Amino acid sequence: MTPFLLTKEEQVLTLKKIEDLENLLYKDPEISFSEKIKKVGLEELLPKDINYLSKEKQAEFLFSLKENLKNLPKVTIEIAFDPSVDFILKLKNWFLENLKKSLVLEIKVNPKIVGGARIYYLGKYFDFSLATKIEELQKRKHG
Amino acid sequence: MHLKFSKELEKNLEEFLEKELKKISEQLSLNLQNFAKEAQIEYKKEIALLPKKIDNELLKIQSFSRELQSDLHKKSEEKIVELTNFFFKLKNSLASQAQSEIKKLAESLTKETVKNFSQVLSPFEKKLELAEKEIEEYKKKRMAEIDQKVYEAIAEVSKEVLRKTINLSLHEDLVIEALERAKEKIF
Numbered sequence: 579m580t581p582f583l584l585t586k587e588e589q590v591l592t593l594k595k596i597e598d599l600e601n602l603l604y605k606d607p608e609i610s611f612s613e614k615i616k617k618v619g620l621e622e623l624l625p626k627d628i629n630y631l632s633k634e635k636q637a638e639f640l641f642s643l644k645e646n647l648k649n650l651p652k653v654t655i656e657i658a659f660d661p662s663v664d665f666i667l668k669l670k671n672w673f674l675e676n677l678k679k680s681l682v683l684e685i686k687v688n689p690k691i692v693g694g695a696r697i698y699y700l701g702k703y704f705d706f707s708l709a710t711k712i713e714e715l716q717k718r719k720h721g
Numbered sequence: 722m723h724l725k726f727s728k729e730l731e732k733n734l735e736e737f738l739e740k741e742l743k744k745i746s747e748q749l750s751l752n753l754q755n756f757a758k759e760a761q762i763e764y765k766k767e768i769a770l771l772p773k774k775i776d777n778e779l780l781k782i783q784s785f786s787r788e789l790q791s792d793l794h795k796k797s798e799e800k801i802v803e804l805t806n807f808f809f810k811l812k813n814s815l816a817s818q819a820q821s822e823i824k825k826l827a828e829s830l831t832k833e834t835v836k837n838f839s840q841v842l843s844p845f846e847k848k849l850e851l852a853e854k855e856i857e858e859y860k861k862k863r864m865a866e867i868d869q870k871v872y873e874a875i876a877e878v879s880k881e882v883l884r885k886t887i888n889l890s891l892h893e894d895l896v897i898e899a900l901e902r903a904k905e906k907i908f
Contacts, residue, residue: 659892677908692880693887695899702907706899712879716872
């Protein structure tokens with residue numbers, strides 16, 4: 579499976595869509611499953627052959643997809659400014675190119691860090707914020 | 722006859738005696754009067770001399786009194802001098818004794834006081850030492866806090882200046898740089 583990257587907001591929204599689809603699964607039998615997928619907006623995420631599975635299998639697939647999405651490794655990045663859509667895309671691309679893993683990207687905006695970033699990933703922490711650099715510089719200067 | 726004679730004699734004798742007695746009585750009366758007169762004169766003389774005698778006696782008494790007074794004065798003065806000397810010596814002796822006693826008492830009291838003072842002061846000295854230590858530590862702590870606050874203030878000013886200086890493009894570059902640096906360490 580090709581690695582993919584969702585922002586935290588996208589993850590929440592996608593989970594909500596899957597739950598909506600689960601709810602629709604046994605409702606309105608006259609409406610096809612593919613139409614229901616379009617209705618909730620999951621056509622890009624779900625494989626086309628899901629339409630040919632039994633309802634039970636579809637339900638199992640949706641459940642396992644939901645669990646996989648919930649358990650995706652998360653990378654949190656704390657930055658000092660409100661990122662533009664383009665920059666978020668740039669970040670996504672960077673992670674996909676460099677980590678080659680499916681991830682959830684959580685972006686936290688904290689002006690106190692001044693600039694740079696603080697990164698949290700699988701219990702590890704990397705601080706490259708300007709605020710910390712300034713504090714370290716102060717400590718070095720004043721003992 | 723004989724009887725007759727006797728009566729006559731007796732009569733004559735009586736008359737004679739009566740006459741003689743009268744004479745004697747008159748003489749005595751005269752003598753008495755004379756004596757009284759003389760005595761009166763003598764008495765007057767004596768009376769007249771009496772003030773002088775009294776004066777003399779008074780003078781003698783005064784003189785004696787003066788002598789006595791002078792003597793008493795002298796003796797009193799001598800006694801006073803003697804007593805004064807005695808009391809002076811006694812006073813000096815007592816003063817000397819008292820000074821000696823006071824000195825001993827003062828020394829004893831000083832020793833006792835110093836001992837007591839040391840005993841009383843000892844915990845205070847420890848407390849004082851402790852308090853000084855605490856003050857010193859507090860001072861160091863406060864100075865460190867002040868230093869820290871100054872550094873923090875400088876850091877905050879630096880941060881604020883940087884916040885205003887950095888534009889969006891630089892922000893983005895710094896984030897990408899942070900990711901590049903983190904790549905080897907945490908990803």
